[in-house]
Amino acid sequence: MINDEVRPLPVPNDEDREFWEAARGHRFVLPRCESCGHVWFPPYAACPRCLSRERTWVAASGRGTIAGVARFHRQYLPSFPPVHTVILVQLSEGPYVYANIVDSDPAEAAVGLAVSVVFEDVTPEISLPQFRLAQPS
């Protein structure tokens, strides 16, 4: 079980405050460049493609594909006892995000599987985007 008492959490700053405010409302948003249309993550203040600082927040699909699965058999951070599974998800919009598998068995996580976003309320301020295995359609 993850120990939330000592879990390192993001500290919202000027770059990503709006992202975490949306996440608190269980909305998964991504910055999109007003100038060139690029969508990126993490939400750096300026567009990494054209350096424009005009960004808007667009609702992401919340869908992605597992691009990597790592299972920690050794404990590095006090809050994550082994075996702890981390996945890398490629969002359907393109960017990659780290996450955990929730609402599904982490043992079933495998490269290539479709996932969809869910939110884990960790503190009153921080709700983390997480993923569960998508239901076969």
Place this chain on the structure above:
Amino acid sequence: MTNRSTSRTTAIVGIGSTPYGQMYRAAGGDGTALESALSATAAAIEDAGLRKADIDGVIVGGLPRYEPFMLRAGLTDVRFVAHYPWAGRLCPLALAQAAAAVQSEMADYVVLFNAVEFRSANKRFGESEDVVRSGRRPAAPMETSYGLAYGMSTPGANYALAYSRYQSSHGLADGALGAVAVSSGQWASMNPDAILRDKVTMADYQSSPYVAEPLRRLDYCLVNDGCAAYVVTTAERARDLPHRPVLVASLAGRATIREYYAAEDFWGQACQSLKHDLLDRIGLSLGDVDAVSVYDNFSTSIVWMLEGFGFAAPGEALGRIAEGWIAPGGELPVNTSGGMLSEAYLMGWNNHVENVRQLRGDAGERQVPGCRTILYAGLSAVPAGDVLVRGD
């Protein structure tokens, strides 16, 4: 376009290193990085047939500060000083800077080194000490703190994420990667200075514990103390020195910086860029390479380097490695000292010391016959490489 004849104007003329295996096995015998730096640089200067007074350029790698070394080494009035606090992945770039220094006549003889004390300082990569100390408010950049919230830390786990994708896309069996550790162990068994000198079998590999699955402990490089050093000068000055010079034929870098460290294509594009700059540009082909040297922070780096440069087709390197392709007696010797997996983790610098030995013909039992050209490359946030050739 670099002219082949003018690209070989810089030489490595001296090498020195700490006795990795002896230090590692001696109870409490590991030294500080500063002590290691002093002994390895003195050895490199002596090996070059030079005196300390000849050294007028210094590139300090690994140490957090350069003054303590300069004072103790008596190198207090040199013409050229540079500093790479984190020298590992940048080692071809440090070599490039040394070459630039001697070619621009900023210095005549540059000593450069990387010194570490990972083991005696109980360094654990990725433990994120800032996070542990500060509780839940990580003093980490935004992009790093995003990973930490999910329990993502350590370079090894990023390589594990990438290897899981590689394994899946090529349908590789669990354990296929073990062929790299087996080959590395075979080379290291012939290296008296190596830390891990016992040959590794596939059964040993399968019983090696997972660290970040699918990677096992034998897929990770060592954690040790020590130093690797070399002396660089012009090819012209090298003629007057005792050893057959080893010439720098080409140098190249190609940054591939990702939040998740491992490039999506397993560094394929970066390797093609390096291949162009290191080989094509000076009229060399893969077939001209007598031995390959890889920054083997993880065993996967060897696989992806060989495939990225085109020595093997995507997905095929491990099958060939299992047949002895890169092992002693194989068609393409790779990391002939045992590299960072088995010899020592000096972050590519020990690999370069070995490459100089090979090109001099001084590698003893593990000498690659007729070794004239060695290609080195590292895959990381800043992939970089070089080609060293035997001088006449």
